[in-house]
Amino acid sequence: MSEASGATRSQRDSIELFAGAGGLGVGLAEAGFSPRIVVEYDKWCCDTLRDNHKAGNTGDADDDAPWRVIEGDVRHVDFARFEGKIDLVSGGPPCQPFSLGGRHRAYDDARDMFPEAVRAVRETRPKAFVFENVKGLTRAAFSDYFSYVRLQLEHPEVVMCPDEAWGEHFKRLQQHHTSTKRDGLHYNVVTKLLNSANHGVPQRRERVIFVGFRDDVDACWSFGEGDHTHEALVWDQTFGDYWDRHQVAKAQRKLEGRALGIAKRLSKDEKPDTKPWRTTRDAIGDLPDPRHTRISASIPDHRFQPGARSYPGHTGSFMDDPSKTLKAGVHGVPGGENMLRRADGFIRYFTVRESARIQTFPDDYVFHGAWSECMRQLGNAVPAKLAELVGVSVRQQLDAAEAR
Known part of the structure; x- marks a missing residue:
């Protein structure tokens, strides 16, 4: 990870929601944030998290051990005990309601977990938060809901009433936002669409981020377009x-x-005068061909997966470009676009280790489950390098605000 990270300094306490395999959390940890708890619903993701962050998940671990995994529904987690003790709340609420590969139901989708992200902010009152989601959230069809999510994050104490429709709640939030008399908890929120390739990740992956600072934190935050x-x-x-x-x-x-x-x-x-995009070859070129079983067997998660085929819209990633966006296996063939395409036309699936490299996970990070399950975890993940860069920028503003 980056030498510019805050990992060598004292850690700031955080909470990680919808953690998945841990890409966002790993990057933020490199930036100097230590998650007190990590909340995730999926069993395989939880196994991955526990194996890679054993310190907080042993039988004799104390309550202050970092990376304590809570496996279950986030709606059943009480965050109130962390009120005033947390610097950052982060996470990636399930993106299926907004994904270009999903049904695009947004606020009508029971999987929309943004209300739980807002509740965590309301109950913990962190100095800052970082939430991320798929590019699909910025589609014109979702413009009102995008604004609705942002207003909820800006004013987390303006809570939806029982039986209130989201549109009526949106109207109350707008009225509160434009009022000159606003008591209670408020955040200054910036949203930005990021292309991971522009920030040194060997993958063309676009994610939208919501970064907010509590309004009593004198932060002057922005995030550039990237130098690659x-x-x-x-x-x-x-x-x-x-x-x-x-x-x-x-x-x-x-x-x-x-x-x-x-x-x-x-x-x-x-x-x-910019840096070159990092390519698939930059990421995985030193790994042996996984078809050479005797060589690749010594590398964790680097096993050949047969059955790759090209079809319209899923032709694989060129070796000498950043990879296409890794997907979670919902686009036809399991693994979907998660294939390497060589210049001679040969195609094969990426191995789990190659996919982890493309998502900038550390080489010692292991994944639990069958190949298709591991690829689902990786296809849903945030590139750790991108998360680190965002985290460093947030950490710097928190440090600077306290030094003023």
Whole structure:
């Protein structure tokens, strides 16, 4: 992880909701946040979390041990005991109501857990929060609900009344937000759509984040577009040492997809001042071919999975681009788009270890369940590197606010 992380400094207490396999939590931990509890419903995800964070999940662990996993429905968790003791609440509420691959039911979907995220904020009153979700939440069809979610996070004590429709609650939140007399708990919230590839993740994965600071915290937070670009990658592949660095044979040095058009616009004398996108080869190039069983067997979770096939809309990821968005296996063939496509047309599924590399998990992070289950965990995860960068930026503002 980054040397710029806050992991070497004193840890700030946090709570992690809807933790999944732990991508968001791992990145935020590198930024200096230590989750007191981690809430997750899925059994396999909980097994993954417990195995990788044993300190908080042993029989003799005390109540203050970090990463204590609570397996179950978040709606049954009482957060009130953490009131005033938490610096950050974070999590990724289930995204199926908004996913481009789902049924797009949003506020009519029982899986919408944003109300529980708001409740955790209301009961703990953290200095800040970080929530993330899929790009689909920003679709025009969900614009009102997107605004509704944001207003709930800004004013978590304006609670929905029994039998009140969400539209009526939305109207009350708007009235409260525009009032000049607003008592109680309030947060200043920024939303942003991030492309992970622009931030050094070897994957084109877009996520929307909600970052909020309690209004008594003097934070001046913003988050940039990232310092990695496709243009810089294509320049490196066209005029730089990308191919030599990876010892790629000349016959296999091939630009594909959008890179072909970008290459025509570039000049050797005008090197982009940004960093190159990281590619699939950057992430997994040092791993042996998983078909070589004797070699790959020594690497955890690096087993060959047969049966990959290409079909319209699911053609795999080029080796020398960032991978396409890893998916959770709901798009036809289990694993969906989670395939590697070589320049010669050969395709195969990514192994779990390769997928973990693409999602920037540490190499010693292990996953529980069959291949399809592990790929579901990884397809739902936040890239740990992206979470770390967001966490560092939030941590810096909290530290600076307290130093003023």
